[in-house]
Amino acid sequence: MTGSRDGQPKRFPLTLSDLTKAPARPDLPSRQRPLAGATASVTGMTTSRAQAGTPGGKPLPTASGLPPRPGYIAPAAVKPPPGMPARSGSATGAPGIGRSPAPQAAGKTPVVSLALTSERVRSRMVERVRDGGVSHPGVLAALQAVPRHAFVDAALAPQAYEEAALPIGHHQTISKPGVVGRMIEVAMHGRPHLERVLEVGTGCGYQAAILSHLAQDVFSIERIKPLHERAKRNLRPLRVPNIRLHYGDGRLGLPDSAPFDAIIVAAAGLDVPAALAEQLRIGGRLIAPVGGDSQVLTLVERIGAHQWRETVLDRVFFVPLKSGVI
Structure with a gap:
């Protein structure tokens, strides 16, 4: 089976050390598309963003299976676009959301036009x-x-x-x-929530707010x-009750809150941090950009207690993933 970043056949499943030692491919074409020969083990996943059109096939499940969260006010004025299911419990109905900011003093930045909101x-x-190419109706409704x-x-x-x-x-x-929609859709893998x-x-x-519509509990960590x-x-x-924000080193994750169904990394490291891979639930998915000047979106699936599977997806560009806090 092919799909390793070094261009050589890689044995699957991977061990944890396999995930953290392979360098990113510097020869990836500049267009955003998957690597030639990338593994195709992810059923139903669109692998090209630059060339993808309206996705075909059967529609994915809706997000209606997610229990409503306390503290939300359903939006009366915001409706999903045609063909998208409505989702109860949206945060957009919270006071202060969906309106232009309060007027600012003279000489300050002009207020946001109502048309923009x-x-x-x-x-x-x-x-x-x-x-x-993003087709998951729950992801689209959250956006x-x-x-x-x-x-x-x-x-x-x-x-x-x-x-x-x-x-x-x-x-x-x-x-x-x-990119936000793409990464979350890959993490969802067709599940309603x-x-x-x-x-x-x-x-x-922003991404945490999107995830709050699709997950029962969202944990988010920031080092700055x-x-x-x-x-x-x-x-x-937005009065979102199911988001827990943490200040800390993202490369270490949150072991006390693990295991997770999905981990989404919003910065590019030279490898997949071992600590994060270990915090996946068996059957869980980690999606992260990997590389330096040349980065590829990488999916890691945990398929056993000591087994992971890696799939290389699109070319992307993210800020660097760093250790420590500032």
């Missing part, structure tokens, strides 16, 4: 993500429900619903909507203290 603008973003403009600076709000990574300070970025999810790299809190505090401020108006 409208259902139509957000629906167009979701349609682009769907056209890019529709969460106001991305509330997680970026007011000056960047006009770009909030574009397919673009935007700076959030401290040399970090909020990922493209399509997850039980426990770990996010490594909270950033501004000002970003950890920013995420708390951003998430507070």
